[in-house]
Amino acid sequence: MTSSWDVSYTGPASPPWDIGRPQRAFARLADEGRLTGGLLDAGCGTGEHALLAASRGADVTGIDVAPTAIERARAKAAERALPARFEVADALNLERLGSTFDTVIDSGMFHVFGDEDRARYVASLSAVLRPGGTCYLMCFSDRQPGDWGPRRVRPDELRAAFSDGWTVESVTADMFDINPVGDVTQAEAWLAAIRRS
Numbered sequence: 653m654t655s656s657w658d659v660s661y662t663g664p665a666s667p668p669w670d671i672g673r674p675q676r677a678f679a680r681l682a683d684e685g686r687l688t689g690g691l692l693d694a695g696c697g698t699g700e701h702a703l704l705a706a707s708r709g710a711d712v713t714g715i716d717v718a719p720t721a722i723e724r725a726r727a728k729a730a731e732r733a734l735p736a737r738f739e740v741a742d743a744l745n746l747e748r749l750g751s752t753f754d755t756v757i758d759s760g761m762f763h764v765f766g767d768e769d770r771a772r773y774v775a776s777l778s779a780v781l782r783p784g785g786t787c788y789l790m791c792f793s794d795r796q797p798g799d800w801g802p803r804r805v806r807p808d809e810l811r812a813a814f815s816d817g818w819t820v821e822s823v824t825a826d827m828f829d830i831n832p833v834g835d836v837t838q839a840e841a842w843l844a845a846i847r848r849s
Contacts, residue, residue, distance in 0.1 A: 661720040668830040689754030695761030699725025706736040715741035747779040756787040763791040781848045793840035821845040
């Protein structure tokens with residue numbers, strides 16, 4: 653799995669999701685003061701969301717399975733003089749980090765998992781998010797037309813995945829900005845705020 657994701661970052665073009673800046677939804681969350689405390693960016697890619705949170709004072713750890721993405725995130729942190737930690741790690745085994753967090757952010761990772769791994773991912777999040785902590789999760793939406801890109805997610809799937817030991821506080825329609833896929837530069841998304849019980 654690691655090599656298949658890493659190759660996304662080694663070609664001549666950036667992958668669709670690596671837009672070189674935070675998604676607008678996460679910039680809004682930062683402006684609202686929600687990206688705080690000990691924060692984990694699960695599937696951080698090249699680190700834009702983690703670095704945004706670090707710039708607002710959060711104690712940030714970003715993880716990704718792609719070593720090339722982590723190298724780039726570390727370089728950005730050094731260049732911007734931001735104290736974020738970046739580690740190559742598997743989001744399905746977050747307990748191996750040996751840390752717990754107040755906040756978790758997921759921009760575009762939940763939707764890459766099939767049903768079995770989705771349950772493992774939610775359990776992995778449970779292992780590291782402190783009770784009362786919040787996961788802000790943005791995923792591809794079933795409102796997106798066509799069949800290109802990742803699996804579409806319905807709101808009821810989000811609620812079902814986080815039904816045990818969590819409270820889904822909101823699921824709202826939003827948009828991913830993406831590097832162009834043909835003439836498409838945005839994709840329909842759901843932004844969920846999910847609190848750990």
